[in-house]
Amino acid sequence: MTGTTKDHEPATRDSRARASDAASVARYRRAVDYLAAAQIYLRANPLLEEPLRPEHIKKRLLGHWGTAPGINLVYSALNREILRTGANVLLVTGPGHGAAANMANMYLEGTITEFYPEMTRDRAGMERFLRAFSWPRGFPSHLSPAMPGVIHEGGELGYALSTAFGAAFDDPDLVVCCIVGDGEAETGPTAGSWNGNKFLNPGTDGAVLPVLHLNRWKIANPSISGTMTEEEIVSLYTGYGWEVLFVRASDRIEEDLDETVGAAFEKIRALQGRARGGEEMERPRWPLIVLETPKGWGCPREVDGEPVEGTFRSHQIPIPNPRENPAHLALLERWLRSYAPQELFDSEGRPQPDLLSQCPPPPLRIAMNRAANGGLRRVPLAVPPLDRHAVPVDPEARGSIRSSHMKALGAYLSDVIVDNEPRRNFRIVCPDELESNRLGDVLNVTSRQYVWPTPPGTEKTARDGRVLEILSEHMCQGWLQGYLLTGRHGLFPCYEAFLPIVDGMMNQYAKFLKAATETSWRAPVASLNYLLTSEAWRQDHNGFSHQGPGFINNLLTKKGKTYRIYLPPDANCLLSTMNHCLQTTNYINLVIAGKQPMHQWLTMDEAIEHCRVGASIWRWASSNDGEDPDIVLGCSGDNLTVE
Numbered sequence: 160m161t162g163t164t165k166d167h168e169p170a171t172r173d174s175r176a177r178a179s180d181a182a183s184v185a186r187y188r189r190a191v192d193y194l195a196a197a198q199i200y201l202r203a204n205p206l207l208e209e210p211l212r213p214e215h216i217k218k219r220l221l222g223h224w225g226t227a228p229g230i231n232l233v234y235s236a237l238n239r240e241i242l243r244t245g246a247n248v249l250l251v252t253g254p255g256h257g258a259a260a261n262m263a264n265m266y267l268e269g270t271i272t273e274f275y276p277e278m279t280r281d282r283a284g285m286e287r288f289l290r291a292f293s294w295p296r297g298f299p300s301h302l303s304p305a306m307p308g309v310i311h312e313g314g315e316l317g318y319a320l321s322t323a324f325g326a327a328f329d330d331p332d333l334v335v336c337c338i339v340g341d342g343e344a345e346t347g348p349t350a351g352s353w354n355g356n357k358f359l360n361p362g363t364d365g366a367v368l369p370v371l372h373l374n375r376w377k378i379a380n381p382s383i384s385g386t387m388t389e390e391e392i393v394s395l396y397t398g399y400g401w402e403v404l405f406v407r408a409s410d411r412i413e414e415d416l417d418e419t420v421g422a423a424f425e426k427i428r429a430l431q432g433r434a435r436g437g438e439e440m441e442r443p444r445w446p447l448i449v450l451e452t453p454k455g456w457g458c459p460r461e462v463d464g465e466p467v468e469g470t471f472r473s474h475q476i477p478i479p480n481p482r483e484n485p486a487h488l489a490l491l492e493r494w495l496r497s498y499a500p501q502e503l504f505d506s507e508g509r510p511q512p513d514l515l516s517q518c519p520p521p522p523l524r525i526a527m528n529r530a531a532n533g534g535l536r537r538v539p540l541a542v543p544p545l546d547r548h549a550v551p552v553d554p555e556a557r558g559s560i561r562s563s564h565m566k567a568l569g570a571y572l573s574d575v576i577v578d579n580e581p582r583r584n585f586r587i588v589c590p591d592e593l594e595s596n597r598l599g600d601v602l603n604v605t606s607r608q609y610v611w612p613t614p615p616g617t618e619k620t621a622r623d624g625r626v627l628e629i630l631s632e633h634m635c636q637g638w639l640q641g642y643l644l645t646g647r648h649g650l651f652p653c654y655e656a657f658l659p660i661v662d663g664m665m666n667q668y669a670k671f672l673k674a675a676t677e678t679s680w681r682a683p684v685a686s687l688n689y690l691l692t693s694e695a696w697r698q699d700h701n702g703f704s705h706q707g708p709g710f711i712n713n714l715l716t717k718k719g720k721t722y723r724i725y726l727p728p729d730a731n732c733l734l735s736t737m738n739h740c741l742q743t744t745n746y747i748n749l750v751i752a753g754k755q756p757m758h759q760w761l762t763m764d765e766a767i768e769h770c771r772v773g774a775s776i777w778r779w780a781s782s783n784d785g786e787d788p789d790i791v792l793g794c795s796g797d798n799l800t801v802e
Contacts, residue, residue, distance in 0.1 A: 183513040184413045186503060187235055187267075190514050192457055193498035194263035195227040198292035199476065200491060205285040206500050206508055211492040216482040221293035221300040223256035225474040226340060228456040229372045230260035233338055234525065236416045238264075240424055241519040247332045249528045249645075251323040253349075254340040254372065255301040255313015259292060261526075265307065267510055268518035270526040274307050274680060282508030304675035308526030310533070310644040315667050317346035318637045323367045324355035325641020326530060328627075329583045331435075333365035333530055334427060335641075341373045341382040348633035348664075353399040355634070356445050357611045360622050362434035363583070366427040369401075369447045374454040376471040392449060400611075401447035402426065408452045419448055439622070441612050459494055462487070534682025536646030538582055540741050543574035549763035550730040557779065558758040564797065565597035565692060565754040567730040568737060572650070573604045575741070576625045584647040588627045588635040596652050596692045597754040601626065632660040639687060640668055648685040648741065654693040655751070656707040665710075669717045669747055676720070676745055683744035690737075691751045696798040714749055722747040726796035729759045731766035739770065757797050 197205065199222040204215040230252060237248050252261055265271045266288050271278050278288040291297030298305060301314045311322045323337035343349055359367065373392075375385030384392065393403045404423060406416045423446035430443050455473020460466065467477050478494070481487040504510055521527055529535055548571040550562055572587070579585045593599060593607075606624030613620055627638060632653060639649045668687060675681045695706040714722050723746050727733040733752045740748040760777075761769060769775050774795075778785040794800045 181414070183517055184235070184239070184417075186511070187514050187517040188231060188413065189498045190267055190500075190503045190510065191231045191235065191260065191263040192228055193495065193500050193503065194266060194289075195231065195259040196224060196458070196495060196498075197289050198222065198259040198262060199224060200478075200481065200495070201289045203286060203290075205289050206282060206504060207492070207496055208501075211481075211488060211495070213482045213488060216488070216491075217290075217294070218482065219293075220476045220479070222259050223254070223300070223475050224259075224458060224477055225374065225376070225455040225471075226254040226257035226372060227260035227263075229374060229450060229452050230254065230257045230338060231263065232412065232416055232452070233336065233370050233372075233450065234261065234264045235517065236413070236420045237336055237525060238268075238517060238519055239417055240420050241523050241525070242517075243421070244424065245523060246334055246424060247523075247528070248525050249310070249326060249333055249335045249530050250308065250525045251311045251319050251326065251335055251337040251641075252302060253311075253313050253316065253319030253338055253343045255311070258298070258300060258302045258306065261302060261308075262288075262292065262298065262306065265526045267514060268524055268526070269521070270307055270524055273521070273527075280509055285504075285508050304671055304678050304681055306526075308524075308528060308531045310531050310641065312667060312671055315663055316340070316343040317348035318633070318640075318664055318667070319343065320349055320352035320367070320369060321355065321634045321637020322641040322644075323369075324352070324359060325638040325643075326645045327359060327365035327367050328586065328638070328642055329363065329647065330365040330530065330645065331363060331431070334368055334424065335365060336368045336370060338370050338372055341371060341375065341384040342377040344371060345383050348631075348637070351629075351631040351634050352637065353396070353401070354629070355638075356400050356443075358608055358627060358629070359443075359445070360434070360608065360610055361430045361440070361443050363623050366431065366445065368423055368427065368445075371396075371447065371449045373449055373451040374456075375469075376454045376474065378474045379471050381471075396447055396449075400442060400444060402444045404446055404448050406448060406450050408456065412452070416450065422446070423448060443610065457494075457497075459490055462490065530645040532680070532682055533644045533646030534684045534744070537648075537682070537685060537744075538584060538646075540575065540585060540648045540685070541578040541582075542738055542741060543571060543578060545571075545731075545734055545738055545763055545767065547571075547574065548734055550759050552731065552759050552762045554762065554779070557760050560759045561756040562730060562759060563597045563754055563756050564727070564730040564733045564752045566600070568690075568733055568752075569598040569600035571734055571737065572598065573601050576601060576605050579648075580625075586625050586627060586639075586642060586647070586649045587652065588638050588649060589652050590632050590635055590657065591628045591630045592654060592693075593626060593628060593652065595754075596654075596690075598652060632657055633664065636661040636664045636668075640664075643684050643687055646684065650688045650690060650741070652690040652692060654705060655691045655695060655710065656693070656705045658689065658691055658710040659707060659713070662710065662713050665713070665747065666717075669721050672721050672745055672747065673718055686740060686743045686746040686748050688737075688740050688748045689750065691749060692754045694751060694753055694798070696753065711749060711751065714747065717747070722749065724748075725750045727752055727770070728794070728797050728800040729757065729761055729766070731759070731761050731763045732770055735763070735767045735770040751796060753797050758801055760800070
């Protein structure tokens with residue numbers, strides 16, 4: 160009997176521990192859901208210690224509640240995976256206006272207090288925290304660079320998944336979890352981004368774990384995914400090459416999500432282990448989680464006789480007018496009190512210890528991941544001596560030599576790739592136009608990276624390489640943004656007519672850079688460098704399909720401290736310009752230069768000085784040595800210089 164009793168004691172203790180942990184998990188979820196809802200509504204009375212009154216409510220209500228409960232579920236499940244395994248996790252949140260959820264987790268774990276010491280984890284600090292959400296001189300209603308752990312704002316939908324892939328390249332221990340809203344899943348950029356799994360090398364790169372948050376509604380309509388059957392969803396994403404794992408709303412959703420996230424991480428580690436052990440897998444099938452929950456889970460089921468929870472009406476502000484409508488105020492109070500904040504925080508407003516036990520220690524927190532403040536990890540790019548690639552120019556016969564600016568640049572970039580190979584911190588992204596843009600020499604020192612099997616006759620393609628080519632400008636932009644914001648360097652060559660496809664993405668990135676430079680703890684990141692070729696001056700296709708010089712116009716509307724535009728007149732000036740751009744930080748650099756053979760004007764020393772001053776008098780092309788002119792001809796760029 161004694162032996163039997165002892166044999167059963169560990170199981171009893173284990174079941175009690177599991178029950179205690181499950182209770183803490185549920186309480187943690189209540190706490191972050193409460194904090195998310197309170198950010199949207201409250202400016203005072205943060206712990207509901209008094210009856211709720213109109214003056215406790217913000218005058219203007221902003222934020223998106225509908226997606227917040229799902230984000231909280233994912234965030235807390237990732238926390239538990241980190242606590243179990245020490246996983247290195249970065250979170251990219253596509254539904255960026257669900258920032259109240261991300262912020263709730265950051266506040267509860269203490270990260271917000273580390274960056275904003277006035278927002279202490281007590282009554283007074285919680286009130287400051289709640290008031291700051293979507294408030295002047297506080298935080299916006301969407302994710303922003305002012306929030307730790309953020310590399311993607313999500314305000315303009317479609318770009319989260321490509322950014323996540325960019326962050327995962329060349330960071331073999333990192334798992335980038337990307338929450339994709341089912342509304343965002345309808346966008347063209349997201350549709351293209353599911354193909355990123357075919358470029359991710361399990362041997363040398365990190366991993367991307369997408370979570371499709373299926374709550375069936377957008378701002379006013381059902382989502383397309385929400386009208387699909389499970390069979391259709393599985394067929395779609397299996398066809399993209401993913402292993403689809405479903406988690407559905409239930410009384411044990413935390414356990415189900417825990418098990419599924421754990422299984423997904425085990426699958427990721429297994430794929431990477433096989434690849435790093437030397438196995439060449441033909442079609443690595445990465446996991447994808449479909450999380451199905453009611454829209455706005457937890458808010459009132461009905462407001463003013465209309466259904467809210469589980470419908471589009473919970474997308475933004477479920478109870479629209481509690482400050483002026485007494486019935487709405489009473490309904491809001493019942494909703495907020497349903498989370499029982501007095502059970503979750505002590506009399507001083509501090510989180511209860513069991514809630515804090517659900518948070519990883521500071522070095523492992525999602526919001527403290529060093530990849531999210533990539534400037535701290537950035538290593539300056541090694542660049543070759545310019546003289547090595549100078550195009551020879553005879554000062555006595557300027558313009559007599561004709562050569563492609565891109566040919567010289569291709570040789571220079573080849574050296575950049577070789578010199579930085581030990582660090583693996585430089586990539587070229589291009590929409591299948593690298594060789595067309597006369598930059599094919601780089602493929603003599605590296606390959607196009609593509610992991611899935613390729614047909615016979617494929618050239619210069621391998622599982623590992625510094626070049627990423629895909630016929631999606633959106634994907635290239637997202638890849639490069641994620642790569643740069645996590646501390647690396649890159650170049651995006653593209654035809655002039657097609658670069659405007661990413662106008663919107665560039666706009667968002669310019670805003671991100673502006674806000675990041677105004678955030679004191681954000682370290683500078685390498686500049687985003689565009690190389691615009693195949694410009695409108697050359698009508699190679701005898702039609703208008705490849706003419707559209709609008710990208711420069713859009714960039715010129717941005718703040719001057721965010722961008723720089725360069726129009727080098729010849730190859731040596733292009734080399735000097737690119738050498739400079741690759742070493743700058745916190746800019747969007749646009750370099751415009753043609754790919755066809757052009758006249759060459761300046762020696763390398765002259766080109767360096769010309770680029771240093773920005774504009775100069777070419778005395779050798781002037782009468783009277785450029786003094787006392789009757790006519791001044793001003794030009795910028797290669798074709799105008801020829802004219």
